[in-house]
Amino acid sequence: MPPGSAKSTYSSIIFPSWWFTQFPQSSVIIASHSAALATYFSRKVRILVEEKLPSLGFSVRTANRSLESWTTTEGGEFLAVGVHAGIAGRRADLIIIDDPIGSQVDAESQSRRDYLWEWFRADLVTRLRPGGRIAVVMTRWHVDDLSGRLMAQSGADWRAVRLPALAEAQDPLGRPIGAALWPEWEPLDALLRKRQEIGERMWAALFQQNPQPAVGRLFSVDRLETVNPGQDRTLIATVRGWDLAATAASQRNDPDWTVGVKLGLLADHRYIILDVVRLRGSPREVEDLIVSTARCDGSGVIISIPEDPGQAGKSQMAYLTRQLGGFVVLSTRETGSKATRAMPLASQMEAGNVLITEAFWNAILIDELRDFPFGRKDDQVDALVRAFMTICNIPRPVKSVQTTLFQR
Numbered sequence: 001m002p003p004g005s006a007k008s009t010y011s012s013i014i015f016p017s018w019w020f021t022q023f024p025q026s027s028v029i030i031a032s033h034s035a036a037l038a039t040y041f042s043r044k045v046r047i048l049v050e051e052k053l054p055s056l057g058f059s060v061r062t063a064n065r066s067l068e069s070w071t072t073t074e075g076g077e078f079l080a081v082g083v084h085a086g087i088a089g090r091r092a093d094l095i096i097i098d099d100p101i102g103s104q105v106d107a108e109s110q111s112r113r114d115y116l117w118e119w120f121r122a123d124l125v126t127r128l129r130p131g132g133r134i135a136v137v138m139t140r141w142h143v144d145d146l147s148g149r150l151m152a153q154s155g156a157d158w159r160a161v162r163l164p165a166l167a168e169a170q171d172p173l174g175r176p177i178g179a180a181l182w183p184e185w186e187p188l189d190a191l192l193r194k195r196q197e198i199g200e201r202m203w204a205a206l207f208q209q210n211p212q213p214a215v216g217r218l219f220s221v222d223r224l225e226t227v228n229p230g231q232d233r234t235l236i237a238t239v240r241g242w243d244l245a246a247t248a249a250s251q252r253n254d255p256d257w258t259v260g261v262k263l264g265l266l267a268d269h270r271y272i273i274l275d276v277v278r279l280r281g282s283p284r285e286v287e288d289l290i291v292s293t294a295r296c297d298g299s300g301v302i303i304s305i306p307e308d309p310g311q312a313g314k315s316q317m318a319y320l321t322r323q324l325g326g327f328v329v330l331s332t333r334e335t336g337s338k339a340t341r342a343m344p345l346a347s348q349m350e351a352g353n354v355l356i357t358e359a360f361w362n363a364i365l366i367d368e369l370r371d372f373p374f375g376r377k378d379d380q381v382d383a384l385v386r387a388f389m390t391i392c393n394i395p396r397p398v399k400s401v402q403t404t405l406f407q408r
Contacts, residue, residue, distance in 0.1 A: 002165040002207040003139050005182060011137040012041040012098045016078065017048050019094055021056055024074035026093035031124060033102035035068075035082030041098065042080035043067050083119055092127050095134045100146050107141030108340040117149055140209045148211070165191050165207035197269070199350035218342055219369040219381075220350045227272070229357045234267040237394055238274070239302045241387025242290065243379045246283040257379040258286045260293055261365075262301065263387035271348060271388065272355040276365055276380060290320065294327050304390040306382075307331040330390060339373045342381060345388045 001007040016028050030045075032038040046060050049072070053059045057074075064070035068080045081087055083100055097120075106112045128134065136147055150158055166188075167175035175181075180188045195203045205211035227233075240262045247255035262275040279289045294303055303324060307317050317331045334341070348354055349369075356362060365380050372381045 001137075001139065001163045001209070002181065004186065005163070005165075006185075007137050007139075008041065008098055011135060012096055013044045013048060015135075016045050016094070016096065017052070017056065020049070020058060020072055020074070020076045023093060024058065024072070024076055027077040027079070027091055027129075028094045028096070029079045029081065029087065029090065029092040029124075029127065030096045030098065031081050031083060031100065032098050033083055033100050033106070035080070035085060037099065038080035038082055039067050042070075042078060045078065046070060083116060087123060087127055090127055091129050093129050093132045095124060095128060095132070097124070097134065097136045097138070097146070099138055100136075101138065101141050104141060104343060105336045105340050107145055108343060109336060110144075113142070113144055113146075113149075116146055120146060140205050140211050142205065143211045145211070162209045164209050168208070197348075197351055197353060199347040201350065202347045218339060218346045218372055220346070221366050221370045223349055223352045223354070224366065225352065225355045226358050226362070227355050229359065233264070233272065235264040235272075236267060236269075237265045237302070237391055238297075238300065239263050239304055239387045239390045240275075240293065240297055241304045241383045241385070241390060242306070243382035243386065244286060244306060245280070245379065246286050248281050248285075255280055256377065258289065259379045259383040260290065261380060261383040261387050262297065263384065263391060265391050265394075266355075270353045270355060271391070272357065273365070273384065274357050275359070276361040276383075278361075278380070287320065287323065291323050294324055299327055302328045302330060302390060304330045304332075304386050306386065307333050309333060338378060338382065338385075341389070342372065342385045344392065345385050348388075 012030055016030065019026070019028060030038055030041050032041065046067070049056060050059055058072050058076070061071050061073055069078070071077050079087070079090055079092070100116055100120075101107050106116075125134070136150065138145070138147055140147060142148065147160075151160060161172065163172065163181055165181050165186075167173070167177055167179040167181075169177060171177075171179075173181075178188075180186065180191055191207070195207070198206070201212055240260050243257075243259045245256035245258045257278045257280055260275075260277045261273065264272045264274050266272055277289065277293055279285060281289070290303075290305075294301070305317065305320065307314070321329050321331075345354070356365075365384075368375055368377055368380045369384075372378055
């Protein structure tokens with residue numbers, strides 16, 4: 001099911017409560033990509049069971065105060081774990097796996113997908129009692145995610161229920177083709193706007209539950225819209241993302257560039273590349289460039305700089321932060337592969353949501369984007385991705401949904 005379709009409410013909160021009415025002395029394990037999320041589901045189940053005692057006919061034993069592990073007054077057992085947790089010594093009649101993948105970074109990482117698969121096979125399935133059942137509830141992220149592997153390797157043992165955001169042929173709910181899954185919550189026009197925003201590949205995976213393999217180069221540069229630099233635009237936020245190098249060019253080498261890319265978030269939630277500065281120089285020249293560019297940008301522009309691992313990286317950031325007094329400076333370490341980090345930006349570019357200000361630096365940047373991740377240089381891409389991820393991490397308001405719970 002697509003994100004925001006209340007699948008966790010029904011499968012990880014209401015369903016286990018109902019399960020205990022049918023199998024009062026059974027054991028249930030719920031697993032998620034993090035222990036915190038699994039514990040959240042456990043807490044919600046506990047609250048529901050305690051509130052619905054007259055309907056359910058049982059409650060939680062008062063001696064149990066743990067949110068991760070508790071028992072019912074009828075002898076049922078409930079355990080919540082994250083995918084990294086060991087569960088030796090515990091058995092289950094029902095295992096619910098809800099959102100085993102936490103992010104696109106996890107989904108695109110071969111090693112993390114392999115880790116999840118081995119945890120499922122070695123740690124989780126071995127805890128299932130004879131005749132037990134497993135329910136996997138997730139938004140699809142990748143052709144090789146957990147659901148994809150299960151269907152590819154043992155599909156006959158599983159019943160797959162796929163409910164896309166927009167109905168397709170032979171819809172399991174009997175919807176006409178193109179109908180929204182939950183129009184009262186997210187109507188068709190809102191879904192179509194979201195499809196435009198995130199791009200076809202991400203839409204097929206997250207909302208249609210039909211992930212497609214990545215093909216060709218990552219960035220659809222033909223979808224970049226070039227705009228006049230003199231045109232007035234309302235910006236919600238602006239970030240200058242940096243990728244650092246510290247080697248001067250010579251006839252004997254071809255060093256990386258220090259690059260600062262300035263990216264803005266528009267009022268219509270599109271993104272605009274505003275400026276690019278580049279330098280091949282000494283560490284002192286790099287520091288001077290960062291400081292002078294910040295003064296030119298103004299204090300309203302957030303500065304995002306990668307932090308190298310180890311004490312040297314911390315010392316460098318401490319020094320730069322002192323030099324940039326009066327500016328907002330953010331520093332984080334890079335994690336995951338370059339291609340994985342770039343994919344959210346690539347999705348926005350494919351959807352036509354990235355603009356570029358007409359300037360002399362356009363051709364070099366576009367060439368680098370076009371060749372990524374196989375090109376000779378990727379410094380501008382790294383800086384642009386850093387600016388994009390920083391803007392995306394600016395908090396935005398969300399809305400909640402109220403669901404009517406069941407009666408026995």
